[in-house]
Amino acid sequence: MRDGPARYGRADGAGRGDLAARARHENTGVVEAVGSLVCTVAVGDAVMVYPPYSCGLCLACRRGFDMHCERHEFTGLTVDGGFAERLVVTERQVIPLPAGVDPVTVAPHADAGLTAYHAVRRIAHLLLPGATAVVIGVGGVGHIALQLARELGSASVVAVDTDETRRALASKLGADEVLDGRAPADAVRELTAGRGADVVLDVVGSDQTHASGLDMLARRGTYSIVGYGGTISRPSVDLVENEKIAIGSLVGSWPDLWEMLQLHAAGRIVLRTETHRLDAINEVLDRLRAGEVTGRAVIAHG
Numbered sequence: 001m002r003d004g005p006a007r008y009g010r011a012d013g014a015g016r017g018d019l020a021a022r023a024r025h026e027n028t029g030v031v032e033a034v035g036s037l038v039c040t041v042a043v044g045d046a047v048m049v050y051p052p053y054s055c056g057l058c059l060a061c062r063r064g065f066d067m068h069c070e071r072h073e074f075t076g077l078t079v080d081g082g083f084a085e086r087l088v089v090t091e092r093q094v095i096p097l098p099a100g101v102d103p104v105t106v107a108p109h110a111d112a113g114l115t116a117y118h119a120v121r122r123i124a125h126l127l128l129p130g131a132t133a134v135v136i137g138v139g140g141v142g143h144i145a146l147q148l149a150r151e152l153g154s155a156s157v158v159a160v161d162t163d164e165t166r167r168a169l170a171s172k173l174g175a176d177e178v179l180d181g182r183a184p185a186d187a188v189r190e191l192t193a194g195r196g197a198d199v200v201l202d203v204v205g206s207d208q209t210h211a212s213g214l215d216m217l218a219r220r221g222t223y224s225i226v227g228y229g230g231t232i233s234r235p236s237v238d239l240v241e242n243e244k245i246a247i248g249s250l251v252g253s254w255p256d257l258w259e260m261l262q263l264h265a266a267g268r269i270v271l272r273t274e275t276h277r278l279d280a281i282n283e284v285l286d287r288l289r290a291g292e293v294t295g296r297a298v299i300a301h302g
Helices: 020-024 103-110 112-126 142-152 164-172 184-191 207-215 236-241 254-265 278-289
Strands: 005-015 026-034 046-049 087-090 094-096 132-136 156-161 177-180 197-202 217-225 245-248 273-277 296-300
Touching (some): 094 254, 103 112, 103 273, 112 197, 112 217, 112 254, 132 184, 142 156, 142 164, 142 197, 164 177, 177 184, 197 207, 207 217, 273 278
Parallel strands (some): 132 197, 156 177, 197 217, 217 245, 273 296
Antiparallel strands (some): 005 026, 005 296, 026 046, 046 094
């Protein structure tokens, strides 16, 4: 096997915030040591860790769907993550960072950027001139998805969020329209002269956003579910008569993450972060739980 263990020092982790374990899955760092068979990175290289472990041998891996690997593990969830002093991963999991990219500030792309890119890439062919795309939730993943919808397509982009600060961020990042999340379906239909949205990306995934996302969807529209936790309840006749499509989107592949980093390095995507030292972790987690962080919080240590 050419794949060998690599060790990473000064790991920088970014997390979603509701569980400490999840704060370990978005990792960048500097290679401190490599196994004897490692050939794609060297000591001193700045790298990002692709969080899913994939074997490379099963059918899903050979088709490029690493996140569906039959031997799937996930850094920071089922195996040790970035809170460790040394993070040991396989060579298959690492991506060398483009020149000039700061490992600390880019760490959230390992999941937030990856998830957003994979979801938008799957529906990019629908983001046509004259179409309307709605992004529900402008948080850590949503603020990236909003920009990618503009970058990878030509549709008008509408941002929806209940939080005033996040709505202001959406405006700064180029949303064509920004709506309050308390009654978005009616507002979207008003914006589109009753037609509805051609694409909805739901980055929240609550019962409420599932209902409003499907309510605002146009005939032959596509509802992409990125956030999860709620339950979808819809009469099947609505989906059949209007040919609506609902799809789920999970993390992304290694090439998705590589492409996301190229966009970031080219300055075409803004990643909203704030950086803290490891000894402030409990305070940061409290702020995340309270919804006081806009974008992503990064914990740097080493």
